[in-house]
Amino acid sequence: MTRTVRSAVTGVGGYLPDNVVTNEDLAKIVDTTDAWIVERTGIRRRHKAGPDQLTSDLAVEAARKALAAAGRTPADVDLIVVATTTPDLTFPATAAIVQRKLGVPVCPAFDVQAVCSGFVYALSVADGFVARGHARCALVIGAEEMTRLLDYTDRGTCVLFGDGAGAVVVEPVEGEGTTADRGLLGFALRCDGGKTDLLYVDGGPASTGHVGHLRMVGNQVFRHAVVNISEAIEAASRAAGVEIKDIDWFIPHQANQRILQGVADRLGIDETKVVSTVADHANTSAASIPLAWAAAVEDGRVKPGDLLVLEAMGGGLTWGACTLRL
Numbered sequence: 001m002t003r004t005v006r007s008a009v010t011g012v013g014g015y016l017p018d019n020v021v022t023n024e025d026l027a028k029i030v031d032t033t034d035a036w037i038v039e040r041t042g043i044r045r046r047h048k049a050g051p052d053q054l055t056s057d058l059a060v061e062a063a064r065k066a067l068a069a070a071g072r073t074p075a076d077v078d079l080i081v082v083a084t085t086t087p088d089l090t091f092p093a094t095a096a097i098v099q100r101k102l103g104v105p106v107c108p109a110f111d112v113q114a115v116c117s118g119f120v121y122a123l124s125v126a127d128g129f130v131a132r133g134h135a136r137c138a139l140v141i142g143a144e145e146m147t148r149l150l151d152y153t154d155r156g157t158c159v160l161f162g163d164g165a166g167a168v169v170v171e172p173v174e175g176e177g178t179t180a181d182r183g184l185l186g187f188a189l190r191c192d193g194g195k196t197d198l199l200y201v202d203g204g205p206a207s208t209g210h211v212g213h214l215r216m217v218g219n220q221v222f223r224h225a226v227v228n229i230s231e232a233i234e235a236a237s238r239a240a241g242v243e244i245k246d247i248d249w250f251i252p253h254q255a256n257q258r259i260l261q262g263v264a265d266r267l268g269i270d271e272t273k274v275v276s277t278v279a280d281h282a283n284t285s286a287a288s289i290p291l292a293w294a295a296a297v298e299d300g301r302v303k304p305g306d307l308l309v310l311e312a313m314g315g316g317l318t319w320g321a322c323t324l325r326l
């Protein structure tokens with residue numbers, strides 16, 4: 001029988017900065033209430049990086065935990081892909097800074113910019129390297145300091161986001177080429193650049209020369225979310241050759257509890273299978289999936305052999321899903 005090499009996730013880790021900002025804290029600086037935020041989003045609190053803490057610092061903490069979980073050290077790493085929309089600097093890539101801080105030897109290291117969908121995009125990039133034999137120990141990190149992009153006079157956006165990082169280690173494993181194999185089994189990645197105006201940052205090196213603030217037409221993004229995410233999950237699961245009913249855990253991007261619930265309802269996924277950290281983390285963009293994943297591994301819910309589906313949607317608009325067996 002022909003053996004198939006798949007890319008498998010062998011370790012997961014998450015890191016949140018110590019400082020917690022509650023809804024009540026925000027209600028002191030902007031016209032909002034805890035009740036509105038909880039009812040419309042499910043968010044109760046979020047973490048905020050300290051003034052001297054960089055995105056790369058959060059990424060390094062998460063990466064160390066993922067490497068320890070995989071039984072690997074920085075010396076083993078031969079690829080770093082960081083999904084971020086809040087890099088330390090315009091260049092070099094945050095991945096290069098992470099490489100230096102971790103002490104990883106010379107290897108390919110670069111960032112992927114697909115905003116909240118960045119982690120799913122980055123995972124598919126790493127899959128390309130690992131499954132083709134171009135890397136044997138890839139670090140895929142989602143790391144964000146979204147609070148640096150917020151306009152704290154805009155109540156429609158400043159209550160929604162937080163900071164954090166999550167990381168996974170991706171390594172080759174041999175399988176039989178069936179859906180029982182460990183590994184990344186199917187992806188669906190999408191972007192509709194016609195919808196750029198619905199969610200963007202109003203600055204950048206080539207336009208204003210400043211970083212800018214996050215702008216979102218929230219209710220229009222919301223309208224696109226449930227239908228498009230559901231389609232991507234169905235496509236990723238079809239590509240994997242598995243059925244939605246066989247999925248053990250649904251680990252979504254944590255933008256809004258109503259979106260998580262809407263997607264689960266549409267696809268007939270029982271709410272007990274949905275990993276939700278939105279109440280405690282808020283929307284950490286590319287970090288939200290690996291952070292939620294790490295939390296569910298840590299508390300014993302997600303175990304080796306489980307069939308997982310990851311999904312995300314964000315600025316671009318980008319969206320996508322990945323079906324994998326742990």
Ligand code: UT7
Pocket residue numbers: 031032033036037040041116155156157159217218219220221222225255256259283285313314315
């Ligand atoms: O990760 C990237 C993807 N992003 C998302 O998936 C976010 C998608 N969008 C959403 O999650 C929701 O649209 C929001 C949570 C952003 C907003 O919820 P909504 O139910 O769509 O509310 P809305 O934007 O239609 O606003 C309803 C009302 C407005 O007041 P009026 O015009 O009806 O008087 C807003 O001004 O709620 C008001 N509002 C607030 N009130 C209190 C908006 N933000 C706040 C706030 N506190 N923080």
